[in-house]
Amino acid sequence: MAAATSSRGSNALSTRITSVLSASYADLEIRDALETLDARGVRNTAETRRQLRLDVQREVIQCNGEIVQGFGEVAEQLKRIGTAISSLNSYCAEMRSHIAAAHRETEPVLEEATILIGQRKQVETKQQILTAFNTHFLVSEEETTSLTSTAEPVNEEFFQTLTRAKKIHHDSQVLLGTEDQTLGLEVLEQSSKQINAAYQKLYRWIQREFKTLDLENPQINASVRRSLRVLAERPALFQSCLDFFAEARENILSDSFYAALTGSVETQNLTTKPIEFQAHDPLRYVGDMLAWAHSATVSEREALEVLFISDGDEIKRSIQAGLESEPWLRGDDDEEIFDGKKALNQLVSRDLTGVVRLLRQRTEQVIQSHDDATLAYKIANLIGFYKNTFARLLGTNSEVLELFNTLEGSAMRQFRANMRDHVAAVQNDLAVAPADLSPPEFLDEALQMLKVLAKSYDTSIAAVDSREDGFQSVLSEALDPFLSGCENLCKGMKAPDNDIFAINCLLAVKVVLAPYSFAEDRVAEMDDTIAEHAAKLVDYQHQYLGHSSGLNALLEALSDISDSSESLKTIPELEAFKPEALVAASHELDEFLPSALMDAAENLKRLGNRKMVQDITEEAARRFCEDFEFVESRILAADDLLYKEEDEEEDEPAPALRDLFPRTSGEIRVLLS
Incomplete structure (x- = not known):
């Protein structure tokens, strides 16, 4: 039992020791307890340990x-x-x-x-x-006054108010989409009245400005240009304004042109003498009037270009906006709304209406009061030159061009009438051709006139594609009748005088027309005619050489001889190739050759072109040499056949044709070269 007790005591002790050893002194409660004991200053004694519980309980x-x-x-x-x-x-x-x-x-x-x-x-x-x-x-009373009252100026405030009124008119259409449309209708009506009154004010203001507007001033009032651009939104008023402007400018330009012509006292600051006092020559008079009209047109166009189309397509856009708001004014849908340049050209043409009328009267007076054909034609060419100039300036559809067409036609009619009178007078005085076969006096006069006409036409800068056609009518009036007179003279002349006379006349005409490109076709026709007459002269010279040398008789005798041996054998029996006749032909040829070329050239001595005389004579001599070679070839062929027959028959040989006619073709060529 003691052993058991001892055993339990040892176990309790070991358990206690284990418990102590296993305790963690890092635990917070143990640490706080230790700190409390340390703060009390407690000593580890038996008495202290017995009293400790009691003390703690008492404190609790x-x-x-x-x-x-x-x-x-x-x-x-x-x-x-x-x-x-x-x-x-x-x-x-x-x-x-x-x-x-x-x-x-x-x-x-x-x-x-x-x-x-x-x-x-x-x-x-x-x-x-x-x-x-x-x-x-709503527009205020002040703005309404500025917008509609004619007493207020057209200034920046006016345009701003008009822009606002147009915006009100546009925005008021939104009010019509509401249930109560009365307000929208009232605003729309009120804004329409204000806008219409504003455009009427602007229209009257522009008319007043046009009366005093100085287009000669390069710095044209910018407000006028802006007003026109705004007024274009009412196409009817804009067109009416243009009509008023055109009428005013027509009167101004007419007065200026009349003053430039006469130097009237009503016009001040004339820097040059009046045209009628300065230009005594009719052509210069017409030229000065046309030059004034051209200068005025250029100035007018430049000024109106600044006034109407300097702002690009602003007027076009304004007119388009006006037509959209007033669709009943729109015409054909395919028609262009507004062509700035076309409208400008039309306006300038209308401005020149008075000038054109006065220019036409004065120019027709000049044309009809002179019977000089060259003067009428020079005036026609001058008018044609300015017609092309105005066509480039104002376009081909300008009404001003009708004036130039009329004046040009009038001048050309006067030219043709004067030329026909002149031709009729010349035809009554036609005589015989000059003895030296030179161009007759009437042709020389016609060529002098033609030279003036061609020079005038060349300087008129006629259209390239119609230069020849344009001058053809002049040739038919100023040249063809005189050439016909020369042809009539040729019909009464004998050869070669008729061909020589014709060539001399044609060469004289060619000298006048050759320098001008627009007469190339007529010059080519004359070259062909000259070549025909020259060919006749070659035939005449060829006949002369053949007849004078006696070679024609031999050629006529050989005309019936063929290349057959039987035909060639009959050559010695021909009358022209009998010894006496052939010797006589040889003597005649020898007498002819020394002076053949001089005698032949003497026939053409009245031909004006000496080189042509030489060429014709040389061509005739070449053909004569060919004829001689033909005769020579026949003579040699006949001699060959004759000698062969005599060798076979062993008779006394007959005289060879070559011996009777000894000249060779080489000698002929040398003598005629």
Whole structure:
């Protein structure tokens, strides 16, 4: 039993030791306990260990007592708080009863205040809408006065107000989409009246400005250009304004042209002498008038170009906008709305109407009062030159070109009439051709006139594609009748005088026409005619050489001889080839050859072109040599056949044809070269 007791004691000790050793002294509770013991200064003694539990319990009891005492005080405080809360609850219940009574009394007032506040917000919203509406859709009295009153100037304020009025008119169409369209209709009507009145004011203002507008001033008022661009939105007013402007400019230019012609005292600051006093020559008189008209046209076009189309396509866009707002004014859909350059050319043409009328009168007086054909033709060419100039300046459809066509036709009719009178007078005085076969006097006079006409036509800068056609009518009037007279003279002449005379006349004409390209076709025709006459002269010279040399008789005798041996054998039997006749022909040829070329050239001595004389004679000599070679070949062929027969028969040989006619073709060519 002791052993068991000892065993349990050892186990308890070991358990205790194990418990102590296994305890973690890092535990917070153990650490706090140790710190508390250390703070009490407790020593590890048996007495201390016995009293420690009692001390701790006593301290716990004291702490609990303090806590109970504190809670008692808290309970007293809570009682006082409960009493206060009860008082507050009674007060609150009393206040709630008062509040409920007050709420019952003020509820109608609050409801009415709420309604009034809502109505106030609605009124404020409507006030804002009204202010915005007035600001956007209504024009003030001052702006209306500036827009419609003729006493107010057309300035930047006017254009700004007009732009705003047009925007109001456009935006008012939105109001027509609402349920109540009355307001939209009223605004639309009011804005339409204001805009129409503004355009009428602008139209009258532009008319007044046009009366005093100085187009000579390069700095044309910019407000006029802007006003025209804006007025173009009313095509009818714009066109009416253009008509008024054209009429005013027509009167101004007419007066200026009349003053330039006569130097009237009404016109001041004339820097040059009047045209009628300065230009004594009719051609210069017409030229000065045309030059003035051209200068005025250039100045007018430049000024109007700045006035009407310097802003690009602004007028076109304005007219298009006006037609969109007034579609009943629109014409054909395919028609272009506005062509600035075309309209400009038309306006300039209208401005020149008075000048054109006066120019036509004066020019026709000049044309009809002179019977000089060259003068009429020079005037026609001068008019043609200016017609092309005006066509490039104003376009081919300009009404001004009708004037030039009329004047040019009038001048050409006068030219043809004068030429026909001259031709009729010449035909009555036609005589025989000159003894030297030179061109007759009437042709020389015609060529002098033709030279003047060709030079005038060449300097008129006629259209390239119609230069020859244009001058053909001149040749038919100024040349062909005289050439016909020369041909009539040729018919009464004998050869070769008729061909020589014809060539001399044609060469004289060719000298006049050759320098001009527009007469190339006629020169080529004359070259062909000259070649025909030259061929006849070659035939004549050829016949002369053959007849004078006696060779024609031999050629005529050989005309029936063929290349066959039987035919060739008959040559010695021909009358022309018998010894006596052939020797005589040989002597005649020898006498002819030394002076053959000089004698032949003597026949053509009255031909004006010496080179042509030489060429014709040489061609005739060449053909003569060919004829001689033919005769020589026949003679040699006949001699060959004759010698063969005599050798076979062994008779006394007959005299050879070559011995009787010894000249060779080589000698002939040398002598005639």
